[in-house]
Amino acid sequence: MTKSRDTQIHKLVNKLINTERTQLLKSILEPLKPVEIANILLQLKLKQQLVLLENLDRETSSEVLNNLQDSPSILGDIVEQISTDRLSNAIEDMPQDDAADFVGLLDDEKAEALLEKLPEKDREELTNLLQYDEESAGGLMTPYVVAIRRDQTVATAIKEIQKFVKKEGFELFYTAYVVDDHDHLIGTIGTTELLLAERHKLIENLMNPEVVAVDQDLDQEEVARIAQEYDLVVVPVIDKHLRLIGRITLDDLVDVIVDEYNEDMGHIAGTGDEEVSETSVLRASGDRLPWLLVGLFGGFLTAIVMSLYENALISLPDVTYFIPLVAALGGSIGIQSSSIVVRGLATGAIQTTDILVRLWKELRVAFLNGIICSFILAGMSWYLTDDVGRAFTSGFSLLIVVCFAAAVGSTIPIILKRMNIDPAIATGPFITTTSDIIGIAIYLGFAFNVSFSPLFSS
């Protein structure tokens, strides 16, 4: 929509910075939203990024820095060049949950220097938030919640809300939480509903007692899954004693979902954590190299397996023609099974106890498609070699390879998950490499040791 405009503005900003026309620069940036400025900034070089930030007012510069959290490597370079004073100002202006994440991105020394500069109240709250694992509900929440009591009237509850707003300002909030005498979360009520209700009514008669809340230590992906499942726009967070301690809004969870998605795509495609906006060729290469080495190592093992069959390969060179096909098909089936399992494990549709059920299903699917592919391969082989027996051998061995790949692809992610390793790592290069080596070994083993030719030549 605004893409071509973005590119134009970026070029213009670049020019104004280089020619030091700061007044014009400011007037161009002024009407833009922080996220738009952040997007422009991402396309500049470090030196220009710093000039751009200097030409923003304090509040905007804080919001722009906050937006850069999605590109940690670029943010890291910028943060190194900014004074602690300016950083602590920026952090003071951020919402608490974002401020905690921001400080979490810094190295310990810088983080400590920063915390010391903050007003005591902010420092305490931030230190409190920093104790939670960054990827848990506690690390994601903001500690400001409107909490009212069940035995209050609507009129009293509204006073609480007004007090809250006076203290914390109008950060968006939509739900007031109802707690009992021990701060236990026992119900919710929409603020709109509350404000429109008759003033003398009791909260406990209006509240919705069906609350879904998450534990402070719950993993953020699980929180996102729950929010999605129950269509929640705000998720309350409780501590071990079921006391309400904060809330997470859906827009933060969307970031979790998108991050998780990018992480999975990175695993399956072998690009690791690389950011799309990464501008350093060296860094991008480094993120991708490990996955290539896996393939290289697998290829070496395959080469050794093949070298064992040297004499056979000379006498029957056409056996080699289908080696890439067998490897590709084994790899494809392996990835199909593993990605379905990884996705199911992520959404909770597949559980780690389902290993045999899933194996059985994936084997049947692979067998069905394997039969079809094997017949086609047999046909191709017959066409190229004119030998019915060998065509039969190729087809049969492909079927074995395919079933084997399905077994590996469906079970390994579940086993990894049981061992608390991210199962997404098993999709992509690892599965294809494993399927390649074993597939080719099976294929060659069959091709040179099993022959159905006598069946056809008698």
Added chain:
Amino acid sequence: MTKSRDTQIHKLVNKLINTERTQLLKSILEPLKPVEIANILLQLKLKQQLVLLENLDRETSSEVLNNLQDSPSILGDIVEQISTDRLSNAIEDMPQDDAADFVGLLDDEKAEALLEKLPEKDREELTNLLQYDEESAGGLMTPYVVAIRRDQTVATAIKEIQKFVKKEGFELFYTAYVVDDHDHLIGTIGTTELLLAERHKLIENLMNPEVVAVDQDLDQEEVARIAQEYDLVVVPVIDKHLRLIGRITLDDLVDVIVDEYNEDMGHIAGTGDEEVSETSVLRASGDRLPWLLVGLFGGFLTAIVMSLYENALISLPDVTYFIPLVAALGGSIGIQSSSIVVRGLATGAIQTTDILVRLWKELRVAFLNGIICSFILAGMSWYLTDDVGRAFTSGFSLLIVVCFAAAVGSTIPIILKRMNIDPAIATGPFITTTSDIIGIAIYLGFAFNVSFSPLFSS
């Protein structure tokens, strides 16, 4: 969290249905939320699913059916068995946007019969919503919005909200939209803020004039991207004349993001639109087979390329040892480049005009990693064949293959996007297959036609 409980309840429900103990069944289902009942239902067979639905009250059964929209093939089987009367009741109870999607899933005949059963007002609204492309902002929005005027006082505006709530009930809403005399959207104000404001103030002095809104025809993925970029919890929808016509809440957009994610994963892994919860082996096989056929066809072309080198392969069998490695590495690099480009195109970080910029970057990354991999391959080849010249040839040809794969992987998705084809289709099987064939052709061409041996034997 509740996984083991889920499995237990599912077994219990299954048993109660089979033994026809409906009273106990009802009492077990009663405290569960619709989404939880839907999850149990997904694990049952069709006959039992229908019994389960019969034992729910009208409202819950509507919500359960609504939740099943994520598993369209299962929902399709159920809908075929339910009377039009019951379906129209269920649709009447759904939020308008979900109802429209639900009707959109049915075949035309069933949909028409259903619409006729609905009260006139519902039918009109639904027909109105159905005119939008299901995957556009219009198809995603709910047409109920609280619209107030800039020249109203807070007191008058609150009366509008009360009227709205009286008419439509307390569906969650957080933002009131400010419109001018022509229904143009000109500002927003949070309902909490509005209700706490002094009653005599004018709306135009309180409203936030910076509105982000989306066009009715904007693709839902783009809507999700905008909501994420601007951290919106509700996105207003406008028509061609900039008039406010509805709103989309973030929880619906989360479903879009997750669907998109599953679709991309399906493309890259070659499982198509297959659902994890799919229980039919035949259907799962059908979803995956086309991607395997792509690999099979590619493998056949590779076999033909190799057969052209038959005599050479007999005289130098060790050249074949590294064919799987070259194919795997070419495929990996192709997928790395294409997945980064596909991700960037999805988030807007890469634009279709960036083709040369991106190609240049991907080529440099591939060249860098290609150099490293080529040296390793040359080392392996030397180790296995003891021929420096040929080792050099293998390494050099790998470098060419790798750069070629990067070029294909980075440009094809952009070209597809320009042609309005989903670029995600170019990750996975298509890219690996293309890289395989061309990679092996390049490798063999080099291995048998170019020799660096004289350099080392002189």
